[in-house]
Amino acid sequence: MDPGVVDLSRLQFALTALYHFLFVPLTLGLSFMLVIMEAVYVMTDRPIWRVITRFWSKLFAINFVLGVATGLTMEFQFGTNWSYFSHYVGDIFGAPLAIEGLMAFFLEATFVGLMFFGWNKMSKLAHLGVTFMVALGTNLSALWILVANGWMQNPAGATFNPETMRMEISDFGTVLFNPIAQAKFVHTVSAGYVCAAVFVLGISALYLLRGKYVGVAKRSMAVAAAFGLASSLSVVVLGDESGYALTDNQKMKLAAIEAAWHTAPAPAGITLIGIPDVAARTTRYAVEVPWVLGLIATRSLDTEVTGMSELVLKAQERITSGVVAYDAVQKLKTDPTNVRERARFELHKRDLGYALLLKAHVADPRLASPKLIAVTAWDVVPNVPLMFWSFRAMAFIGFYMIALFATAFVLASLRRHDSTRWFLRIALYSIPLPWIAIELGWMLAEIGRQPWAIEGVLPTFLATSTLSVAALWTTIIGFTVLYGALAVIEVRLMIAAIRKGPFEHVDDPVPDQSDTVVVPILPVAA
Known part of the structure; x- marks a missing residue:
């Protein structure tokens, strides 16, 4: 395979995924924030909460439309740019994507129209139920996508069939309840909730700084403060659980994140900062906190965190074993009834994917020398400096979010969130940070899996x-131009909706201290 084709295919998918993920988190979080706001309206019957819910639902709608459009582009790429991937693992990977489309996407697409246009056509409680179904569908959609992605990280519940030369499902329950998928889902949706909470917090802060729509902004900020504090705490706790899942299933990714070149005595310390040196295979100027990594990664004081050098030696052993499986597969192609070769394959089939790594250097893995196998084993190490610094930037933003929402919650509890201008400015300027953390998290998940399209099963360079x-x-440039234009349109629509404010006919009619809203009576033509 031409390396240029592989690199450009990866670049194109990265661009579409990163772009799509600008919209997904806000949709995930804002949908449930709408449920909370509308629930307050149903329980209190205060018209201002209806105004608040309808205002944020407009911004949700703008974001939702572009999220759907970019998501379709991503799924088409599996057929256009990654056809061998689709052929090789489509039996497993395609199932959760199909369920996502038939169940989750149709659910949210059906109810989203009722949510936008059903305000005056159904009871308050029925409309709240519709809003909840939209939120449920949105989050179920994320669940099935992350089940598929989690299987890419930890391909459990599937096996290679030498008769069809494809991976096939052996246990769908194992695919569904994959520990990596579960950890990724709860961590990802929590990050989406933080993203939405910061968005609502920041826009509300903007209104309060300008002294506009104060009644709406104060209440929106109070909801965002509570929702965001719970969500930001969840992100850190569930992120820790996600890291713990790596200890059993993706040890190389964990080692790369921590720049752990060698196995350290238990309990391992965590490196706060340092400069990973790939050539020397060491981390220079490292500042380390003893014991912490061992406690986080293994939940114990006596279990080692395996370093990259030792993991490379294990990869070398698995490549050697995989060559045996590859040889057995080639012989089974010509004689499927060969019992001896079938037994050899069954004994070594777990390592077949590692033999395929050799195809980057030699057409037939069986011809690889021990020296080439040793060199190829280092291909399983991802980009360590990128992993190391991306994780630390993401973690810093995560803890900053906790501090931000804790401050917002205290100020809201003291009813000072509308007058503390220094905090309002911080909240406004913090709006981009969750998106940066989320994109870094996606990079950690996907770059950390390299060189695999499917961890331990299918190398990326063979999947295109x-x-x-x-x-x-041509397609990269076309995508950039088209979706760049859509991004400009989306931002302009968002800004226009924010400038127009929450009231459709007049400026904010609500006095600062009032819990009610004066609805203007418009003349009706005879």
Whole structure:
């Protein structure tokens, strides 16, 4: 495979995924915030909460539309740019994507129209139920997508069939309840909730700084403070659980994140900062806190965190074993009834994917020398400096979010969140930070899996379609131009909706201390 085609295919998917993920988190979080706001309206019957819910639902709608459009582009790429991936693992990977489309997406797409246009056509309680179904569908959609992605990180519940030369499902329950998928789902949706809470907090702060729509902004900020504090705490706790899942299933990713070049005595210390040196395979100027990594990664004081050098030696052993499985598969192609070769394959089939790594260097893995196998084993190490610093930037933002929402919650409890201008400015300027953390988290998950498209099963360089470099550049440029224009439109629509404010006909008619809203009576033509 042409390395240029592989790199451009990866670049294109990264661009579409990163772009799509600008919209998904806000949709995930804002949907449930709408449920909370509308529930307050139903319980209190105060018209201002209806105004608040309808205002944020407009911003939700703008974001929702572009999220759907970019998501479709991503799924089409599995057929256009990653056709061998789709052929090789489509039996497993396609199932959760199909369920997502048939169950979750249709659910939210059906109810989203009722949510927007059903305000005056159904009871308050029925409309609240519709809003909840939209939120449920949105989050179920994320669940099935992350089940598919979690299987890519930890391909449990599937096995290679030498008769069809494809991976096939052996236990769908194991695919569904994959520990990596569960950890990724709760961590990802919590991050989406934080993203939405910061968005509502920041826009509300903008209104309060300008002295506009004070009644709406104060209440929106109070909801965002409570929702965001709970969500930001969940992100850190569930992120820790996600890291613990790596200890059993993705040890190389964990070692790369911590720049752990060698196995340290238990309990391992965590490196706060340092400069990973790939050439020397060490971390220079490291500032380490003893015991912490061992406690986080293993939940014990006597279990080691395996370093990259030792993991490379294990990869070397698995490549050697995989060559045996590869040889057995080639012989089973010509004689499927060969009992001896079938037994050899069954004994070594777990390592078949590691033998495929050799195809980056030699057409037939069986011809690889021990020296080439030793060199290839280092291919399983991802980009350590990128992993190391991305994680630390993401973690810093995560703890900053806790401090931000804790401050917001205290100020809201003291009813000073509308007058503490220094905090309002901080809240406004913090709006981009959750998106930065979320994009860094996606990079950690996907780059940390390299060189695998499917961890331990299918190398990325074998998963692409047969495309030309010119075709890839054409689609990348076309995507950038088209979705760049859509991004400009989306931002302009968001800004226009924010400038217009929550009231459709007049400026904020609510006095600062009032819990009610004066609804203007418009003349009706005879």
